[in-house]
Amino acid sequence: MRFRSLTRALPALAASVCVLLATGVCAAAPDEAKRGVPLVEDKFEKAPPQKGWRTLNDGWRMRRSFGSWTAKEGVLTAVNVPAEGHGPVLAYEGKIRDAIIECEYRLPEKTGERHHFRIFLDHPDYRGHTVCVWANRNTTFRPRGLSVQHISKEKDKTIIADVELGREIMGFPRGQWHKMRIELRGDSVRASVDDHVVAARHQRLDVEKYKIGLNPGGGGQLRNFKVWRISDR
Numbered sequence: 001m002r003f004r005s006l007t008r009a010l011p012a013l014a015a016s017v018c019v020l021l022a023t024g025v026c027a028a029a030p031d032e033a034k035r036g037v038p039l040v041e042d043k044f045e046k047a048p049p050q051k052g053w054r055t056l057n058d059g060w061r062m063r064r065s066f067g068s069w070t071a072k073e074g075v076l077t078a079v080n081v082p083a084e085g086h087g088p089v090l091a092y093e094g095k096i097r098d099a100i101i102e103c104e105y106r107l108p109e110k111t112g113e114r115h116h117f118r119i120f121l122d123h124p125d126y127r128g129h130t131v132c133v134w135a136n137r138n139t140t141f142r143p144r145g146l147s148v149q150h151i152s153k154e155k156d157k158t159i160i161a162d163v164e165l166g167r168e169i170m171g172f173p174r175g176q177w178h179k180m181r182i183e184l185r186g187d188s189v190r191a192s193v194d195d196h197v198v199a200a201r202h203q204r205l206d207v208e209k210y211k212i213g214l215n216p217g218g219g220g221q222l223r224n225f226k227v228w229r230i231s232d233r
Contacts, residue, residue: 029199030190033183035100036231040092040212044076044223048090060094065213076222088219092212096121096227101182103225105216107137109174114139116217119182121209126160127153130209133182133191133198137172139217145169146196148189150204165189166198177223185230 040060048054048064055061067088068079078088105117116139120132128151136142142149148165170193172178183190187206190199214222 029197030188032181033100033185033190034231036229038226038228039096039099040094040225040227042092042225044071044074044225047071047076053093056092056094058094060092062090062092065089065091067219074223078216078219078222080217080219087215087217090214090222092214092227093210094212095208095210096184096212097208098185098230099183100228100230101184101212101226102179103214104177104179104223105135106175106177106221107172107216108219113218115172115220116142116215117178117180117220118213118215118217119180120213120215121184122211122213123152123207124210127155127157128160129213130207131165131182131184131189131205133180133189135170135172135178135180135193137217143167146191146193146198148191148198148200150202152204161204163202163204165200165202166191168196168198170194170196179224183230 039058040056042062047069048062050064053061053063066084066086068081070077080087101119103119107115107117116134116136118132118134120129123130130150132149134142134147136144146168150161150163150165152160154160178193181192187203188201189205214225216222
């Protein structure tokens with residue numbers, strides 16, 4: 001009986017081991033961290049400014065980096081502007097190290113587009129992203145599903161490090177809202193979309209970041225963006 005139970009469990013166990021061996025950095029997913037002091041909240045009551053910054057609380061500020069944005073009843077809708085050469089991005093600047101970040105997103109229902117949602121955090125000393133969490137429907141240069149990446153570059157775009165921190169297969173039912181959650185503590189990250197989770201540890205994560213970016217790929221909708229410190233209780 002014990003042998004049969006183990007045999008039935010082997011496919012799931014093997015999948016976990018394969019992810020671990022493929023990346024060399026994945027870790028067992030810990031329990032969700034507890035929310036502490038709120039750091040940032042954007043209720044999306046109005047669209048981001050087309051130029052300049054909007055001041056938020058506690059030294060934080062935000063701006064539109066790319067895309068065309070409109071706000072209605074707490075939902076922010078982004079439309080891609082091809083002439084800008086980059087998908088829609090909102091940038092939130094402020095010092096951040098250990099924190100919980102949440103945002104709900106909905107991708108467009110139409111097919112044939114390159115659509116994803118990602119949250120990334122940047123470090124001031126290099127280009128790229130200290131950590132970038134992707135929920136990718138069909139953008140071709142990234143794996144489909146949930147994935148976590150570190151990528152750092154020199155100013156001339158020469159890659160310093162490109163580290164895959166983990167992947168999880170997931171689907172994208174059209175027209176549905178999903179919640180992305182990122183927990184950062186020291187050198188560890190726990191990223192989830194709904195009930196899909198990727199957890200990893202890497203020394204390059206253990207730095208102070210200065211920016212959070214929200215990027216709904218070829219367009220999409222956002223709501224309920226919040227950031228908290230992690231509670232130790």
